[in-house]
Amino acid sequence: MNNLSRRLTVMMVLLSLLIIPAVSAQDDVVTIRFWNADTSGATEAAIEAWNSDNPNIQVEFVPYSNDDSGHTQVDTALLAGQVDAMINFGIQRVDSRARAGLFADLSELLPDFDIVEEFGTESTTYGDAVYAIPAGASFFMTYINADAFAEAGIEVPENWTWEEFIAIAEELTTGSGPSTRYGAMLPTWPWMDEVAAYERGWDFNVNVDACTTNFDDPIWAEVATIRYELETVAGAALPYAEARAAQLVQQNQLYGESVAMIISGTWILRSTQNTVELPRDFVTTFAPVPSLTEDGFPYRSGKFDDFMAVAANSDHPEEAAQFLAWLATDGYLFYTEKGRFPAWQGFDAEVVAEVYFSGFEVPAEEILDIEAFIRVALDNTRPLAPQQELLGNAELQTIWREEAVRVFNGELTGEEASANMKERGDRALASLCD
Amino acid sequence: MATIRPNLRRAEIKPEQPKRSSLRMKDNVAAYLLIFPNMAVFFLWVLLPVIFTFFLSFTEWNFLEGIDNVRFSGVDNYRNLMDDPWFTDSMINTTLYTIVVVPVTMALGLFFALLLDKQVYLPVIPRILIFIPYITSPVAIAAIWMTLFSPNWGPINVFLFDTFGIEDPPTWFASSTWALPALMIVTIWKGIGYNALIYLAGLQSIPESLYEVAAIDGAGWWTRFKSVTLPLLSPTTFFLGITGVMTSFRVFELVAVITQGGPGTSTTVIAYSIYRAGFSFYRMGYASAMAVIMLIIVITFTYVQWRIQQRQTRFMRD
Missing domain, CATH: 3.40.190.10 (Periplasmic binding protein-like II)
Structure with missing residues (x-):
């Protein structure tokens, strides 16, 4: 036991x-x-x-x-x-x-x-x-149909201003009516505020100490007017309203040769490997987002x-x-x-x-100019713009979108829209700062 | 004889009274038990949130910060509303939208109901066809109409150009002037089938004999419509009017999908403003204040319509 x-x-x-x-x-x-x-x-x-x-x-x-x-x-x-x-x-x-x-x-x-x-x-x-x-x-860049540039005898620039971009887009625009091939297509949302951000930073629209907006700064009228001039005055880019109404997809327009270049983000780069649904005879090359001055943007465009x-x-x-x-x-x-x-x-x-x-299913060098891509998109010699979210930013973004669209379709001038934005933005902030 | 009968009746009734009241009591308990599940859900998911919304409208609250961070702000939200173009414009837009959409949809619904009631051989097929837009997903409807109203080469503008030679047709959803009318057109198109179906049910409940009597009296088509059809349809009209106003005040999906309130504030409607203030700007108190105003307006509208209807029905009875 x-x-x-x-x-x-x-x-x-x-x-x-x-x-x-x-x-x-x-x-x-x-x-x-x-x-x-x-x-x-x-x-x-x-x-x-x-x-x-x-x-x-x-x-x-x-x-x-x-x-x-x-x-x-x-x-x-x-x-x-x-x-x-x-x-x-x-x-x-x-x-x-x-x-x-x-x-x-x-x-x-x-x-x-x-x-x-x-x-x-x-x-x-x-x-x-x-x-x-x-x-x-993510980075923004210009995706370019290299053949369209070669046919027009235009060299793909390493840097360009919006003025030069509009002139080139105009040269690349051919045909008329529904069969127009536009020189360019910008993103399908108002987007031009990003151009202001590459110049001044993402936190630029608010003057924190005074609890007022910087919407009266001339840059807002300038960027909104650029899109109006490109799409409505020069007729050199697929209009914003048209793209929104028909829910057009940028890469489909580029590879369907309805436009010669698009300004878009790196997130669409992967879709370029789909040569079955997006067949094409040309190589896609890249240029930076056009800048506001000759010196380029102080920040990376992303x-x-x-x-x-x-x-x-x-x-x-x-x-x-x-x-x-x-x-x-x-x-x-x-x-x-x-x-x-x-x-x-x-x-x-x-x-x-x-x-x-x-990760590409086809050899990337056959469809893309990889050297240009690395130079344009992965250039980290400049910092990404500061991006601190500020009080009322959601409201201010909405105000910008609502007023900018009225500039694009010619209802307001850039200055009138900027004045509206300032008035509405300051009022929105005032109720938040109380 | 005449004086005895009431007494007799009273004598007969008296001993039954306690029985009746206990029966009534039992009936009441049974009735309350029967409606209890419904009332409980109503209380929990409708009445309580409405009371909470009313309370929140006097506070500032970002719901992400939890219920502990509700800050009382008095009537600030209501005061700020009056200066806010998102709110004032959305009130104007919603009112315009309702004033146009509700009567036009009802009139067209009645028109199609009259056609479908009498004039059609094999009426089932057109009835189904006219009802389909009502049950189609608003997102699908939005996609179709965005293409139809496409500003440059959309089918509608091509038609306007080719048929009427209009060289500068409206840019529809892209224009501050035309975006709201374009939304109204889509909503009317979507709602006709429902209105027609309800009117059809109303028309079919009108006894044929009334029309025969009117015809014998020499009433023509218009008199019969004005004096028989319209008055007897008034409960249906009242129902469609009230539900139409309520639905119009809540319009949201088409705006959210097609225009997001723009261009400018031209299509900002009250329900979209509430949603945006609450879930994009995280200002629950402010959104609640708008919701309270909307509730008051809808209740007032419904009350006024109800009173008018009551008067009409009394007039008909007299």
């Missing part, structure tokens, strides 16, 4: 030795719920790589849709504590969530990772706190995106932050392969381009 009880005791001890490490190992594994709206498959690939290298920090992908209802779902999930880490699209989302106290301070969670230094911006800094990693960036943040009420903020720090740097190449460009300054432009084009 004694023997039996001793044996049982030994067995119990052995069993407990086996069980305890297993239980404690299970306790050590934390699960990070990572919310993202990516549908390219890059997130799954990145998480798989991370999970196999970090058995104790397992990441689980929670997809949401990048639209109004999707963002409302994210907002409620953040409030309810169902999010550990997430990617925000657009600085407005970061700002409203950061101001609402929904995000954790990353400078505390990642003391050895200087986000401001690594990404070259204070756009997500609020006082001493940094609430998001601006991991991605903006940050993919703002990665940790939820303030996460149970595992350190682990979530570690995962994001990896995803915003080395891990970001998974997104690059699927079509997104990193903002991290530690990357080499050649490597980024190589990874990006390695």
